[in-house]
Amino acid sequence: MTAHWQEQVSLKPYNTFGIDVKARYFAQVHTDDEVREALAQARQRGLAVMVIGGGSNVLLTRDVDALVLHMASRGRHVLGDGAGCVLVEAEAGEPWHPFVQWSLQQGLCGLENLSLIPGTVGAAPMQNVGAYGVEIKDVFAGLTALDRQTGELRDFGLEECAFGYRDSLFKRNPGRWLILRVRFALSHQLQAHLDYGPVRQRLAEQGVQEPTAQAISDAICSIRREKLPDPAELGNAGSFFKNPVVAVEQVARIRAEFPGVVAYPQADGQVKLAAGWLIEQAGWKGYRDGDAGVHRLQSLVLVNYGQASGAQLHGLAQRIQADILARFGVELEMEPNLY
Numbered sequence: 001m002t003a004h005w006q007e008q009v010s011l012k013p014y015n016t017f018g019i020d021v022k023a024r025y026f027a028q029v030h031t032d033d034e035v036r037e038a039l040a041q042a043r044q045r046g047l048a049v050m051v052i053g054g055g056s057n058v059l060l061t062r063d064v065d066a067l068v069l070h071m072a073s074r075g076r077h078v079l080g081d082g083a084g085c086v087l088v089e090a091e092a093g094e095p096w097h098p099f100v101q102w103s104l105q106q107g108l109c110g111l112e113n114l115s116l117i118p119g120t121v122g123a124a125p126m127q128n129v130g131a132y133g134v135e136i137k138d139v140f141a142g143l144t145a146l147d148r149q150t151g152e153l154r155d156f157g158l159e160e161c162a163f164g165y166r167d168s169l170f171k172r173n174p175g176r177w178l179i180l181r182v183r184f185a186l187s188h189q190l191q192a193h194l195d196y197g198p199v200r201q202r203l204a205e206q207g208v209q210e211p212t213a214q215a216i217s218d219a220i221c222s223i224r225r226e227k228l229p230d231p232a233e234l235g236n237a238g239s240f241f242k243n244p245v246v247a248v249e250q251v252a253r254i255r256a257e258f259p260g261v262v263a264y265p266q267a268d269g270q271v272k273l274a275a276g277w278l279i280e281q282a283g284w285k286g287y288r289d290g291d292a293g294v295h296r297l298q299s300l301v302l303v304n305y306g307q308a309s310g311a312q313l314h315g316l317a318q319r320i321q322a323d324i325l326a327r328f329g330v331e332l333e334m335e336p337n338l339y
């Protein structure tokens with residue numbers, strides 16, 4: 001089947017910042033054949049292609065003079081069960097959180113800490129999504145992607161994806177790989193990760209003595225709902241900046257002036273600074289300029305109060321970056337993909 005192309009489509013419903021820009025062409029794709037055909041037609045017409053899933057990690061600063069391909073493929077199933085590992089596969093267009101809940105309903109553990117992350121399965125490997133001490137690389141079993149340069153299908157294993165902190169081969173090569181489906185190695189046995197942030201404390205408050213994967217998921221959902229703005233109510237793309245990873249000496253210099261700096265030692269000897277703490281110290285928490293602002297509870301999250309443009313939000317982000325560099329000597333890197 002051929003995907004139906006629409007012209008001059010507002011992308012407001014397709015990005016969680018709620019930015020109202022237009023796509024020159026827009027098509028929803030449900031199958032590998034529809035993806036291939038849409039890419040071939042775009043090539044024939046000399047059109048650029050932008051792939052979008054849930055639009056929860058993009059900042060759109062202008063109309064998109066391209067074909068926007070909206071990933072709408074569906075399907076999730078168990079591929080195999082043995083040797084303590086259950087192999088599960090999901091199509092790229094599957095919404096992430098319902099997929100996590102489905103895996104828990106199958107009695108499978110591994111994705112519980114990644115509950116309530118917006119977006120799609122296909123975008124999750126892009127930045128190796130992570131939360132509460134777990135990243136998808138920890139349960140990743142492989143993916144199938146289409147090489148947009150050659151049209152060939154390729155399977156990627158863990159090593160080939162070069163996952164890093166909010167990073168991957170796919171993020172570093174924008175426009176090259178279109179992820180079609182992703183596989184995960186889950187387990188019937190829970191390996192609980194409770195030592196991150198307030199997870200253990202929340203479970204204790206809820207009277208949970210021996211947590212199940214579902215109980216951990218529920219606790220994480222309740223923490224996230226308290227702290228993070230729901231994009232359906234207030235436009236945002238989650239954390240706007242990555243937590244900077246810096247040398248120990250730099251942390252020592254910052255600590256001499258700011259003893260309360262929040263810093264987490266990493267396995268490689270470097271130190272991860274909480275970007276939200278730096279931004280809060282600099283006085284940006286709750287800041288608002290027109291409809292572009294910094295969330296009042298979590299300063300790592302930029303928000304759109306209604307009519308902010310992508311350029312206004314980007315401008316605010318650049319002012320914050322310049323201020324943090326001047327005060328702490330730390331460069332903040334944007335997390336969402338900028339268009």
Ligand code: FAD
Nearest residue numbers: 051053054055056057119120122123129130131179237238
């Ligand atoms: P999109 O925004 O649609 O796309 C992101 C990028 O991936 C774009 O460059 C796009 O072109 C590309 N892309 C999308 N689909 C494909 C595909 N199939 N093949 C190739 N490229 C593709 N992130 C975390 O890591 N941890 C969190 O805890 C977290 N919490 C969040 C909370 C909130 C409230 C919000 C709004 C965001 C949060 N995020 C978090 C960020 C975001 O949800 C994730 O990065 C998510 O994986 C993005 O998925 P998406 O489908 O919305 O991607």
Ligand code: NAP
Nearest residue numbers: 130131132133195196197227228237238239243264274298
């Ligand atoms: P938080 O718990 O207030 O923690 C603040 C920061 O400190 C986080 O960014 C986290 O880094 C870091 N941190 C906390 N405990 C840590 C530990 N034990 N070891 C190492 N680092 C630690 O953060 P939050 O904003 O409420 O988010 C909770 C989790 O959800 C975090 O993992 C966060 O990354 C994730 N999240 C991500 C997004 C996104 O868009 N990327 C949005 C919302 C939430 P890390 O970010 O490196 O984990």
